Amino acid sequence: MTQQVPSTEPELTGVRNFRDVGGLPTVDGRRVAQGRLFRSGHLAHATGEDAVFLSSLGLHTIFDFRNAADQKLEGPDVDLPGVRNVNLPLTDPADGAEFWKMVRDGDLDQLRALLSDDRAAGRMIRSYRTIIRHRTAEHSQVLHALAEDSVPALMHCAAGKDRAGLSIAVTLLAVGVERDAIMADYLESAAAHRRYKVHRSSTSASAYSPEVMELLNPLFDARAEYLEAAFETIEENWGDVDAYLEQGLKVTPEIRERLRERLLD
Secondary structure: OOOOOOOOOOOOOOOOOOEEOOOOEEOOOOEEOOOOEEEEOOOOOOOHHHHHHHHHOOOOEEEEOOOHHHHHHHOOOOOOOOOEEEEOOOOOOOOOHHHHHHHHHOOHHHHHHHHOOOHHHHHHHHHHHHHHHHOHHHHHHHHHHHHHOOOOEEEEOOOOOOHHHHHHHHHHHHOOEOHHHHHHHHHHHHOOOOOOOOOOOOOOHHHHOHHHHHHHHHHHOOOHHHHHHHHHHHHHHHOOHHHHHHHHOOOOHHHHHHHHHHHEO
């Protein structure tokens, strides 16, 4: 599998899963330029030092894919002067509200009924497929914005792995990054230091017992089968990536070339 070019990552205190996707190779021998496209979890808990670092990146636009429920839970992003913030929810605010309430509040028997026997992973796969099929307008808006004037850009959701992960993957497909490299970058979100902290209403030991955490794990993990489901959905619905981009996202070859000019070395 293709590996990303090694880089030194900043030590951010209140922002998880941050990284520059620069260095990823394209199928025609080019690479994503450093300092053009970043990804992370939400910025709501960024410290003052984190904000200074983020401001140093020269960002033009931050794409926040969280919905209203996410923002109510975590809070708004830290304000970075001179940076445009674009909120494009990739899930409806009501989608899964009862489900996530159960994740936070449910007892062990309820979680077993909801998540055991691969039901949690199945939910993640369905979510990835749904976003690819039904959020074409949002992904089209992102790619058109990047082609016009929005670079350098940071994309994030809550954990920075699912909605942001898909949006990064779609962007990388559009500029011709190797599929294995896209997968390798996505799977970095599974690293322990990158993972979103599980929210449970109770602070008791039983609320975070090994069995509870095992049941919840698929929801907070980055797994190849999730992103593969997204790739399969593209092929099942549009035939191939080129058709998906042009027909599904209204991204013409000319726009793709402008994306390559802005994002690649």
